[in-house]
Amino acid sequence: MLLTDIGANLAHESFAEDLDAVLERADAAGVSRLIVTGSDLASSRAAIDIARAHPGRCHATAGLHPHHAEDWDEPLAGLMRRAASGGDIVAIGEAGLDFFRDISPRAAQERVFAAQLEIACEHGLPVFLHQREAHARFLPILRDYLPDLPRAVVHCFTDDGDALDAYLAEDLHIGITGWICDERRGAELHAIVDRIPDDRLMIETDCPYLMPRTIRPKPRTRRNEPANLPWVLQTVAEARGQSQEAVAAHTHANAARFFGLTDVG
Numbered sequence: 235m236l237l238t239d240i241g242a243n244l245a246h247e248s249f250a251e252d253l254d255a256v257l258e259r260a261d262a263a264g265v266s267r268l269i270v271t272g273s274d275l276a277s278s279r280a281a282i283d284i285a286r287a288h289p290g291r292c293h294a295t296a297g298l299h300p301h302h303a304e305d306w307d308e309p310l311a312g313l314m315r316r317a318a319s320g321g322d323i324v325a326i327g328e329a330g331l332d333f334f335r336d337i338s339p340r341a342a343q344e345r346v347f348a349a350q351l352e353i354a355c356e357h358g359l360p361v362f363l364h365q366r367e368a369h370a371r372f373l374p375i376l377r378d379y380l381p382d383l384p385r386a387v388v389h390c391f392t393d394d395g396d397a398l399d400a401y402l403a404e405d406l407h408i409g410i411t412g413w414i415c416d417e418r419r420g421a422e423l424h425a426i427v428d429r430i431p432d433d434r435l436m437i438e439t440d441c442p443y444l445m446p447r448t449i450r451p452k453p454r455t456r457r458n459e460p461a462n463l464p465w466v467l468q469t470v471a472e473a474r475g476q477s478q479e480a481v482a483a484h485t486h487a488n489a490a491r492f493f494g495l496t497d498v499g
Contacts, residue, residue, distance in 0.1 A: 235482040237467065238267040238489035239460045240409055241362070241389050241438035244292070245270065245280035248442045248457050257288065260460035267486075268292050268460055269438075269493060271362065273299035273328045275310045282322045293493060295362050297327040303338035303346040311353065318357035324493040326354035327362030328389065331375075334367040343368075344375060351379040360385035360492055369397045373404070380404060385492050390440050392419075395426045402434065407492055409438045412446035412458065415469045428474045432484045436492065437466050 239260070249256055260268065270285060270292050272278030278296035285294040296314045298306055317323040329350040331343050354361045365372045365388055376386065387407035391398065401408065408430050414420045427435075441458040446465035464478075471481040489495070 235264050235467075235479055236267075236486050237263075237265045237437070237463050237482055238269070238486050239265050239439050239441075239463050240269045240387070240436045240489050240493075241271055241411065241440045242268045242460050243271050243273070243277070243441060243443070244268065244284055244460075245272070245277035246442050249459075253284070256459050256461070257291070260463075261291075263461040263464055264482075265460045265463050266291065267489065267495065269324065269362070269489070270294050271328050272296040272323070274302045274305060275307075275313065278310070278313060278317070278323075282317055285322070293324045293495065294322060295325040295327050296323045297329045297350055297362065298346055299328045300330055300332040300343040300347065300364060301335070301337040303342040306342075306346040306349065311349065314350070314353050315357070318353065318359055323359070324495070325360045325362045326350055326357075328364050329361060330364035331368035331372045332364060332366045333371075340371075344371060347372075347375055348379075351376065351383070355379055355382040358384055360387070360494075363388050364390070365397075366392065369393055369400070373400055377404065387436060387492060389438065390444070392423060394422060395429070398426055398429060402430065405434075407434050407436055407488065409436045410466065410470055411438050411440045412444040412462070412466050414473065415446035415448040415465060417447065424469070424473045427470060430474075432480075433488060435470075435481070435485055436488050437463060437470060437481075437485045439463050439466065 281294035389409040
């Protein structure tokens with residue numbers, strides 16, 4: 235089975251010393267493609283560098299996570315535009331709203347979210363989106379841009395059934411992480427993941443975060459990595475009443491279409 239990890243924060247400092255080994259383990263686990271997330275200026279630059287160093291296997295996004303909304307500036311906007319024009323990225327993001335912690339003021343988050351959606355529309359790129367406890371504002375802002383966006387995925391979906399139905403009604407894709415493997419926090423997601431149509435589902439690790447709690451034997455490290463994606467696949471397949479082979483095939487093909495990937499991995 236071939237898998238695509240659509241959300242790998244490989245620019246995170248925890249991967250600085252052993253990235254090659256991390257990629258080797260991912261390949262051994264069948265994770266043949268990785269979308270490397272850019273969430274600020276530094277990580278967006280690093281994601282592009284990683285993608286250039288591993289063509290066909292790694293692909294980059296560039297964006298500003300809502301936690302960093304107050305850092306929005308022309309250097310980052312310029313990088314995103316240049317990278318989009320030059321074909322160095324496959325999506326804009328991580329972008330969106332996070333009202334769970336309000337690390338950045340909500341007004342700034344909304345302004346920066348809209349600015350990134352505008353860049354995606356200008357360059358015809360899909361968007362890689364973050365939403366946590368902000369659905370009531372997130373969807374109205376996004377709707378203003380959907381007519382001009384080729385595709386959008388709500389990454390690391392953790393919301394309820396009403397939010398899921400609303401996103402599916404707008405033809406959005408949904409990214410599922412190891413959150414679904416958490417019997418405490420992920421019970422509701424486990425119960426509703428079968429509502430996602432086969433052609434709208436993608437899977438991801440969001441590494442180094444969200445280590446699947448289903449991994450056996452229990453890992454000694456708390457750092458998640460792409461090689462653990464099969465554990466997400468296993469739980470998603472179980473919750474959907476499908477085989478792992480079917481879910482792997484659907485999600486891998488969906489990622490290729492969504493991000494416009496032409497490689498055969």
